[in-house]
Amino acid sequence: MLTLPFEEPHMMREPRFGANYPRESLPESLEKERQHDRSNSDMREAEDDMSDREEEERESEQDDNGLPKKRGPRKKKSGKEFDRTKVRRHEANTRERCRMHGLNDALESLRKVVPCYSKTQKLSKIETLRLAKNYIWALSETLSAGKRPDLLAFVQTLCKGLSQPTTNLVAGCLQLNARNFLTDHNGEVMFSGRSPYDAMYPYPGSDVNTPPGHSGSSVDGGAKPFRHYSYSGAYEPYYENPSPESGSPHFDGQMSPPMNFNGIFSLKHDDPPDYGKSSYGMRYCSAPGRTALAHNSMYRVSPEGRFPYDLHVRSQSFQAQGEVNGSFHN
DNA sequence: TAGGCCATCTGGTCCT
DNA sequence: AGGACCAGATGGCCTA
Numbered sequence: 001m002l003t004l005p006f007e008e009p010h011m012m013r014e015p016r017f018g019a020n021y022p023r024e025s026l027p028e029s030l031e032k033e034r035q036h037d038r039s040n041s042d043m044r045e046a047e048d049d050m051s052d053r054e055e056e057e058r059e060s061e062q063d064d065n066g067l068p069k070k071r072g073p074r075k076k077k078s079g080k081e082f083d084r085t086k087v088r089r090h091e092a093n094t095r096e097r098c099r100m101h102g103l104n105d106a107l108e109s110l111r112k113v114v115p116c117y118s119k120t121q122k123l124s125k126i127e128t129l130r131l132a133k134n135y136i137w138a139l140s141e142t143l144s145a146g147k148r149p150d151l152l153a154f155v156q157t158l159c160k161g162l163s164q165p166t167t168n169l170v171a172g173c174l175q176l177n178a179r180n181f182l183t184d185h186n187g188e189v190m191f192s193g194r195s196p197y198d199a200m201y202p203y204p205g206s207d208v209n210t211p212p213g214h215s216g217s218s219v220d221g222g223a224k225p226f227r228h229y230s231y232s233g234a235y236e237p238y239y240e241n242p243s244p245e246s247g248s249p250h251f252d253g254q255m256s257p258p259m260n261f262n263g264i265f266s267l268k269h270d271d272p273p274d275y276g277k278s279s280y281g282m283r284y285c286s287a288p289g290r291t292a293l294a295h296n297s298m299y300r301v302s303p304e305g306r307f308p309y310d311l312h313v314r315s316q317s318f319q320a321q322g323e324v325n326g327s328f329h330n
Numbered sequence: 331t332a333g334g335c336c337a338t339c340t341g342g343t344c345c346t
Numbered sequence: 347a348g349g350a351c352c353a354g355a356t357g358g359c360c361t362a
Contacts, residue, residue: 093339095349100337124335
């Protein structure tokens with residue numbers, strides 16, 4: 001169906017800034033799209049005349065019951081009524097744009113609190129939602145387990161159901177070898193590596209890392225290709241690059257806010273972030289020597305450096321919730 | 331060039 | 347009546 005606007009030519013030139021739209025209070029996000037909008041509206045303006053004609057033809061085709069309309073002179077809206085309809089439609093369009101911008105702002109806020117954030121390589125909407133769901137799931141499992149989590153299993157849970165590019169991005173953010181988190185055709189994350197410490201930290205339960213909506217999708221119908229690997233001083237093989245200063249090819253170097261300002265994942269940080277000020281959640285270090293412990297950590301790295309990350313899952317997570325809620329209530 | 335992603339317009343439905 | 351919400355349609359942009 002060809003959807004064409006009602007706007008009159010003079011409105012089409014500034015489709016976003018009709019008489020009823022407060023320019024002064026225009027959000028920044030709207031301002032940035034003005035240029036883009038103009039190009040679209042120019043195209044629509046050329047089609048406006050045809051729009052009116054086609055609309056009238058549509059109205060004449062069927063009645064309220066979907067049946068062909070009775071013959072006779074079609075009731076035509078008066079010019080005043082027609083103008084009012086157009087104005088209302090235009091106002092509705094403006095409101096709808098604002099609503100969608102609010103939705104996008106909220107989504108952007110969500111992007112900033114999931115464990116993989118990059119201004120230059122933004123996650124798509126659907127991938128943001130998937131990653132957020134996985135993140136919540138992984139954190140919930142960590143909480144319910146009541147014991148130190150498995151790093152790789154945690155990351156694998158994060159990557160479940162994500163596209164390969166997103167998986168690469170997440171792995172890049174975490175400075176892990178993306179090849180260890182290959183996603184198979186069923187959307188399951190396949191781990192190609194093998195930890196010699198698998199038996200050292202056996203994970204309780206068999207399905208604790210399967211997010212809702214991802215169960216039963218494996219080929220064998222029950223067994224998950226998702227294996228639980230523990231982390232120890234021998235984790236170096238899982239890094240794409242031993243240098244903490246280099247990321248994956250898809251990673252632009254900007255860490256997600258959990259690393260940048262929330263401190264969930266703390267890579268590339270020699271100094272521990274100030275958790276008392278702004279951070280929450282989980283972080284882990286990129287090298288055994290980088291203990292980077294917060295004094296209020298729930299989980300701590302063992303003296304042998306077997307567990308190079310720790311968790312902050314109590315008060316800091318509530319802080320995080322507050323931040324998220326705040327973002328969504330802007 | 332095809333496909334993915336996105337913004338926008340639009341009409342329908344529901345609610346106040 | 348009017349606003350919020352939703353989903354379909356459409357076209358633009360970008361990338362492989």
